Amino acid sequence: MAAHDKVTITDIARRAGVSVPTVSRVVNGRSDVSPQTRARVEELLREHGYRKRPATASATRAALLDLVFNDLDSPWAVEIIRGVEEVAHAAGVGTVVSAIHGRSGDAREWMRNLRARASDGVILVTSALEPTLHEQLRILGVPLVVVDPTGSPAADTPTIGAANWSGGLAATEHLLSLGHRRIALIAGPPRLLCSRARYDGYRAALEAAGLSVDETLVVPGDFHPESGFAGCTALLDLPDPPTALFAASDQMALGAIEALRRRGLRVPEDMSVVGFDDLPEVRWSSPPLTTVRQPLADMGKLAARTVLALTHGARPDTPRVELGTELVVRASTAPPA
Amino acid sequence: MAAHDKVTITDIARRAGVSVPTVSRVVNGRSDVSPQTRARVEELLREHGYRKRPATASATRAALLDLVFNDLDSPWAVEIIRGVEEVAHAAGVGTVVSAIHGRSGDAREWMRNLRARASDGVILVTSALEPTLHEQLRILGVPLVVVDPTGSPAADTPTIGAANWSGGLAATEHLLSLGHRRIALIAGPPRLLCSRARYDGYRAALEAAGLSVDETLVVPGDFHPESGFAGCTALLDLPDPPTALFAASDQMALGAIEALRRRGLRVPEDMSVVGFDDLPEVRWSSPPLTTVRQPLADMGKLAARTVLALTHGARPDTPRVELGTELVVRASTAPPA
Incomplete structure (x- = not known):
């Protein structure tokens, strides 16, 4: 920003019709300002691109x-x-x-x-x-x-x-390459972009293999293990359960593995499971988890x-x-x- | 400390036969002081219980x-x-x-x-x-x-x-109460006090039950999963393996469970396993782990x-x-x- 663009607290105070200390209180986030005044001052600060000068403290600590x-x-x-x-x-x-x-x-x-x-x-x-x-x-x-x-x-x-989309793609392609065709997804919360990207990668891999998404094989989850447990249980109750599942988080994959164990089913003999994250702990889950590594x-x-x-x-x-x-x-x- | 006890940098400098700035450099941890001088000044600072005055900065940030x-x-x-x-x-x-x-x-x-x-x-x-x-x-x-x-x-x-000792005691008492008599320990590093306390709790529980520690059933570990895997494998290779094991960390317990799975053995049907820590992840290990909760x-x-x-x-x-x-x-x- 060029020097002539610089807006000061005094400018803002004049335009808002309030005192300089009032603008200062807004800038410093103090609570003793009426909501109306705060809104007006914040609007002007935004409009004029006001930036507080860098604190001089940074030179001393x-x-x-x-x-x-x-x-x-x-x-x-x-x-x-x-x-x-x-x-x-x-x-x-x-x-x-x-x-x-x-x-x-x-x-x-x-x-x-x-x-x-x-x-x-x-x-x-x-x-x-x-x-x-x-x-x-x-x-x-x-x-x-x-x-x-x-x-x-x-x-x-x-x-x-x-790269969430690429990760979803790679997880699903891996299961396809092993010969699976009925591949389920335990998805993440749809409001999160990362969930949507993983889902789209899953779909893209299926479509590239000439398959389409079977919506009965897509169950919702919230990234926590409980939802993986519940999602896997629901999948096992289907008339024609999947042979493999991709869980959009490692924690949901762990929940799914526990649901399988409770039913007396083995991983990977009875169901293949892929996670997403590569948390340190999944190197030692039982069995160790195939997953998509996020470089956290x-x-x-x-x-x-x-x-x-x-x-x-x-x-x-x-x-x-x-x-x-x-x-x-x-x-x-x-x-x- | 009473006022007359207060020792200043000037006092220390006089006693050490060095300049005030030199003492100041030692107090502030700077590197531009010879090792001999640093040692002499630090010795005097210790001896006289020198404390730097509280930073005035704390009033302003x-x-x-x-x-x-x-x-x-x-x-x-x-x-x-x-x-x-x-x-x-x-x-x-x-x-x-x-x-x-x-x-x-x-x-x-x-x-x-x-x-x-x-x-x-x-x-x-x-x-x-x-x-x-x-x-x-x-x-x-x-x-x-x-x-x-x-x-x-x-x-x-x-x-x-x-309370490491009490935790080791409780883990072992639990296995005894289930009817186990051949109870192994995958121990932590002996240089750590917490390892020794958990071991002593294990021994105390056995002795209270009229048993003594069978040293062939105590294997070393370092708290990491790899050592639990190795320790459990060694125990399974014994002519008369244990029926239960207490791992002095959850991570070693997870490693032990994986060693059992690799041998086609089931937990808890073929071997009971108790951990120590109660990490969030062991609620969803397969099977969920019996463990000693540390209130971290x-x-x-x-x-x-x-x-x-x-x-x-x-x-x-x-x-x-x-x-x-x-x-x-x-x-x-x-x-x-």
Whole structure:
């Protein structure tokens, strides 16, 4: 932005017809402003592309970046933390890990803390941050990178994902190549882009093999093991059950394997199972799981590199990056009986 | 400490026969000091109980605490992070997560970063921090709490562990109550106190039942799944294999279950298996694992509360706390065939 474009708090105050301290309170996210005034001031801040000047604090204390999860109960959270921490640590930057639990109160409190610790950048992991908080980050001038976006992030927010469509394709092609024709899908939540991409990859592989999707073989899931258990149980109750299934997450694959064990069925002899994620634990599931590897730690590393570059004023080459996925064949898949 | 006890950098410099800036360099962990001078100055700092004054920065920026792991590849790291983050977040404190990989270079760099970001407290998780770094924390006046100590921490460092002995006892008593008499142990590394406590609990349960430890049924492990696989394989090769086994970690139990599956043996019909930890993933192992629950998130919460209290000048009531463990019975244990 050229110097003559720079809009100051004084300009905004004049246009909004309020005092400079009032605008300052909005910029700093304080609560002692009426909702109407806040809305008017925020609208003007947005319209004029106001950016808070970089905090002078950054010259006097070590850099920090904030890594924000919706919840910390995901088994892959630690993989992403590991990748981010490795890059940040090497750069002398501390990684502040938070969970905001999808609750707006927690998110607001996190935003207050972020401001108080003058964090230099934010990496958001599959969290749907409210648009107003996105806007606050923009006003604060704190760079944001989103990992594995679940929705459609703003066009100017760099996002890092995995090649979900290719992964769904590879999982299904593997089962086809073993000779399976009745291949079920335990899908992820349809509101998430990654679920839709995995489903489309599954369909594309079937269609390339001259098959079409049998909708009775597609059951819904939410990525958690319970839904894999329930989905597999429903598939086994069909008059003509599948001989193989692709679960759109490793955790659902583990739930499916347990459903099969309860029925006295063996994996892969009675049913082949492919997962998605390659969590460390599935190397030691019983049997070890054939799955699609998402490079979670690498996604964390790239997110950290991108946000650190943004804090130094660089722009990413492409706003959206997908890292490759890879089929890992272990012991849970075999030709049909 | 009374005012007349306070030792200053000037006092130390005079006694060491070096300049004030040299002492300052040692206190601030800089590298441009000869090893001999550093050793002499550190000795005097220790001897006189020198504490750096609290950083004035803490008045102007939000509080931080450092949560330090040896490695972030442990499946239970995220459980501890979750507990620490919950308490810290509620207190408006940021949780900086680091891994030092047991390498002294990484640990030194972490210490430099800790100093630069003026962290208010440190929680160390099963990491053997070098004694000199312990000493540096003391000099910096940064409170330290150790979670699940693997060795013998300094007497004045608060430590938070789990009731390992009681857990080993409960696991073994459960197998005895099912009617097992030949009960194997896949032990943890003997250099870790927690391994020794779990072993002693196992022995105590056997002895209380009028049995004694059969050393051929005790095999070594390192808490990782590979060692559980190898240990179980060795046990199955015995002329008279056990009918049940207690693995001193869930990951070793998963490795053991896979070794049994490879031999065509079923759990629990052919062998009962008990783990230790209750990682989230073992609820969905196949079969779901009977195990001893360590309250990892609660340990994280208590560590965070303790270190925050220390930063406000409180002293913990007891320097060493053990949180209770609890047997969780699932589907991997049954009476012997």
